[in-house]
Amino acid sequence: xxxxxxxxxxxxxxxxxxxxxxxxxxxxxxxxxxxxxxxxxxxxxxxxxxxxxxxxxxxxxxxxxxxxxxxxxxxxxxxxxxxxxxxxxxxxxxxxxxxxxxxxxxxxxxxxxxxxxxxxxxxxxxxxxxxxxxxxxxxxxxxxxxxxxxxxxxxxxxxxxxxxxxxxxxxxxxxxxxxxxxxxxxxxxxxxxxxxxx
Amino acid sequence: xxxxxxxxxxxxxxxxxxxxxxxxxxxxxxxxxxxxxxxxxxxxxxxxxxxxxxxxxxxxxxxxxxxxxxxxxxxxxxxxxxxxxxxxxxxxxxxxxxxxxxxxxxxxxxxxxxxxxxxxxxxxxxxxxxxxxxxxxxxxxxxxxxxxxxxxxxxxxxxxxxxxxxxxxxxxxxxxxxxxxxxxxxxxxxxxxxxxxxxxxxxxxxxxxxxxxxxxxxxxxxxxxxxxxxxxxxxxxxxxxxxxxxxxxxxxxxxxxxxxxxxxxxxxxxxxxxxxxxxxxxxxxxxxxxxxxxxxxxxxxxxxxxxxxxxxxxxxxxxxxxxxxxxxxxxxx
Numbered sequence: 001x002x003x004x005x006x007x008x009x010x011x012x013x014x015x016x017x018x019x020x021x022x023x024x025x026x027x028x029x030x031x032x033x034x035x036x037x038x039x040x041x042x043x044x045x046x047x048x049x050x051x052x053x054x055x056x057x058x059x060x061x062x063x064x065x066x067x068x069x070x071x072x073x074x075x076x077x078x079x080x081x082x083x084x085x086x087x088x089x090x091x092x093x094x095x096x097x098x099x100x101x102x103x104x105x106x107x108x109x110x111x112x113x114x115x116x117x118x119x120x121x122x123x124x125x126x127x128x129x130x131x132x133x134x135x136x137x138x139x140x141x142x143x144x145x146x147x148x149x150x151x152x153x154x155x156x157x158x159x160x161x162x163x164x165x166x167x168x169x170x171x172x173x174x175x176x177x178x179x180x181x182x183x184x185x186x187x188x189x190x191x192x193x194x195x196x197x198x
Numbered sequence: 199x200x201x202x203x204x205x206x207x208x209x210x211x212x213x214x215x216x217x218x219x220x221x222x223x224x225x226x227x228x229x230x231x232x233x234x235x236x237x238x239x240x241x242x243x244x245x246x247x248x249x250x251x252x253x254x255x256x257x258x259x260x261x262x263x264x265x266x267x268x269x270x271x272x273x274x275x276x277x278x279x280x281x282x283x284x285x286x287x288x289x290x291x292x293x294x295x296x297x298x299x300x301x302x303x304x305x306x307x308x309x310x311x312x313x314x315x316x317x318x319x320x321x322x323x324x325x326x327x328x329x330x331x332x333x334x335x336x337x338x339x340x341x342x343x344x345x346x347x348x349x350x351x352x353x354x355x356x357x358x359x360x361x362x363x364x365x366x367x368x369x370x371x372x373x374x375x376x377x378x379x380x381x382x383x384x385x386x387x388x389x390x391x392x393x394x395x396x397x398x399x400x401x402x403x404x405x406x407x408x409x410x411x412x413x414x415x416x417x418x419x420x421x422x423x424x425x426x427x428x429x430x431x432x433x434x435x436x437x438x439x440x441x442x443x444x445x446x447x448x449x450x451x452x453x454x455x456x457x458x459x460x461x462x463x464x465x466x467x468x469x470x471x472x473x474x475x476x477x478x479x480x481x482x483x484x485x486x487x488x489x490x491x492x493x494x495x496x497x498x499x500x501x502x503x504x505x506x507x508x509x510x511x512x513x514x515x516x517x518x519x520x521x522x523x524x525x526x527x528x529x530x531x
Contacts, residue, residue, distance in 0.1 A: 029284070033276050040269055045261030053259050062268050067426050069272050070279055074418055077284035084250055091256035092249055099221040133261060140258035158220040159255050165222050183216030184248075191251040 021086035022079075029076035036073055043087065044069070046133075047094045054098040054162040064101050068094050095159070102162045143193035151186030154179055212241060219248035275425060280418050420497035421455050424448050437461070437510075437527040445529035449504040454531065456510060457495040461488035464512060470526075471517045472498050475507040483508075485517040506531050 019027075019035070021042055027035035047068055052061035071093060079089050144152055150172070157168045168183075169176045211234035217223045218231045235241050424430050427448035434444045441461055447454030456472060464470065469485040483498035498508065509528040511521045 029281070031281060033273065036276060037269070037273060040272065044264050044269070046257065046259070048264045049259045049261040050256045052262050061262075062264060063426075063428065065264060066268060066272055067422075070275065070422050070426055073276055073279055073281065074422055075282050077282060084246070084253075087257060088250050088253040091253040095252065095256055096221050133257075136254070137258040137260075140255055155216075155220070155255075158217065158222040159252060160259075163222065164224060165217050165227065166224070168222065177213075180213045180217055183220060183222065184213055185216070187216045187219060187248045187251050188244075190254075191247050194251060194254050196247055196250045196254060 021090075022081045025072075025076050025079045025086050025089075026081070028073060029079070036069075039072070039086075040069060043090055046087070047090060050091060050094050051098045053160055054095070055101060060101065061098075064097050065094075068097050071097070099162045103164070139194065140190075143190050146193050147186050147189055148182075150174070150178075151182050151189065154182040155186040155190070158183055212238075212244075215241065215244050215248055219245060219252045279422060279425060282418055417497050420453055421446075421495065423451055424453055424455055424497075427451050431531070433529045433531065435527060435529065438524075439526070443510075443527045443529075445508050445531065447502055447531055449502070449531075452501040452503065453497060454502045454506075454508060455495055455497040456508060456527075456529075457493055458488070458510075458527070459493050460491050461494050463488055463490040467515050468512055469515050469517055471511050471513040471521070472496065473509045473511065473521060473525075474498065474500060474502060475509055475528075476503055476505065480509075480520055482517055482519065485513070502531065504531070 019038065021039060024035045024039040024042070028039060044065065048061055048065045051064050051068070052058060055061045055064065068090075072090060079086065144156075147155065153172055154168055157163045157171060158165075163171065165179050165183075166176060169179045172179070174182075211230050214223060214227050214231040214234075217227065223231065235245060424446050427450060429450045430446060430448045432444055432446045434442065437443050437458065439462070442459040444457045445454055446457065461470070464487065469487060471485045472483040474481040474483050481500060483500050484496060486494065486496040488494040502508075507528060507530050509521070509525040511523045511525050513522060
């Protein structure tokens with residue numbers, strides 16, 4: 001049931017992909033450095049892309065990306081393939097690390113001046129480099145259009161902006177309780193649209 | 199402000215599912231939601247699905263190519279970065295402890311599925327990689343950064359102390375030196391010279407004093423944090439018996455770890471004990487054991503302050519309040 005994983009359907013569309021990320025993670029769990037290198041090559045740009053989306057600053061984003069990959073190395077044995085794809089596992093970790101960095105440092109405040117609500121939809125300034133990414137982007141963008149405006153803004157601010165509940169409430173000028181329910185029902189709608197279900 | 203008769207703490211914790219998956223909750227709400235998770239299978243399923251949904255949002259972001267230095271740097275750190283065993287703590291424990299920093303995804307629905315129990319790495323071919331190329335990697339790190347990380351690499355001046363002098367002291371009798379309360383005069387025994395080398399050498403093994411998984415996680419997380427800190431430093435020396443010993447630390451994080459090669463195993467009624475030594479006195483910082491070969495290491499308990507000295511003594515099992523023997527090794531940070 002929970003094994004059903006549709007988030008990363010195109011994960012291995014790359015021509016002649018030698019090993020899936022799940023296989024690589026399994027080898028990394030046993031201390032295989034070359035598997036780690038391969039996994040890094042496959043997913044580091046996704047990780048850095050997401051982290052930089054939140055942190056904006058490139059140097060800081062690389063630092064956090066380094067922490068994320070060290071964590072992948074350390075905790076690869078805790079990845080459970082039955083639960084979801086490796087990309088999901090890694091991007092969840094990446095998002096949490098990026099948010100931690102925002103909360104714990106000056107990064108959040110510096111970044112505030114650079115980030116506005118304007119670009120917090122699924123911003124996508126340049127052409128995707130791969131079919132995989134483009135498809136995923138279009139799929140998410142389409143799903144996003146199914147949300148109410150308030151849901152979309154709240155989810156975007158929280159996920160792509162890395163803002164906390166109360167920050168989202170401030171920015172949108174709505175009560176905290178409303179933010180909570182909008183985040184939840186917004187994500188549930190997205191889940192259904194994206195087909196992430198049990 | 200924006201709150202009208204809106205009292206968040208009284209809401210049903212299930213409402214927090216979205217914020218939890220988006221990492222938007224504060225600590226209090228996170229704890230509340232995790233308590234709810236521990237009780238509700240339905241919430242665990244929802245959370246797993248919403249986590250996956252959030253990750254889908256992440257996969258829609260345009261990739262950004264990292265600098266080449268990032269991979270080089272990472273690869274060089276692997277040999278000295280311990281890996282965690284597979285067994286996961288229970289769902290509720292996850293995110294409320296330090297271990298959550300290192301157990302991603304919080305996998306609340308996941309039961310423990312032990313896959314392997316090898317926290318130590320150190321395959322022989324990896325040892326070679328760790329032995330020297332690490333040095334200076336920090337310095338070559340992101341040329342394109344605009345942070346102050348390159349200035350962090352500047353070594354603290356004037357920390358070098360006379361190893362010869364200190365080594366000589368190893369010859370005096372234990373009683374004599376214990377009498378002299380070694381920790382009251384740190385400068386006279388300090389062996390180690392600080393150096394601004396960000397990364398440690400390879401061949402690190404988890405010091406298995408305890409089987410406690412949580413403890414191991416925290417320890418590994420601590421070591422990784424030091425390793426990843428942009429101000430991490432190390433001081434290397436040898437013990438009284440000639441084993442190589444290293445202190446690694448980050449002043450910013452206030453944590454340190456001691457690593458010793460081939461430290462002899464102790465009888466059951468004794469432990470190695472760590473100490474922070476500073477103007478406040480001598481502060482116990484945890485005990486550990488050694489199997490006798492490989493590298494044993496331990497992250498010190500408590501907070502390190504810049505300039506603290508760190509010592510290791512042999513104490514009765516369980517440790518002492520104050521050192522009762524001479525240090526086998528000591529460092530000046």
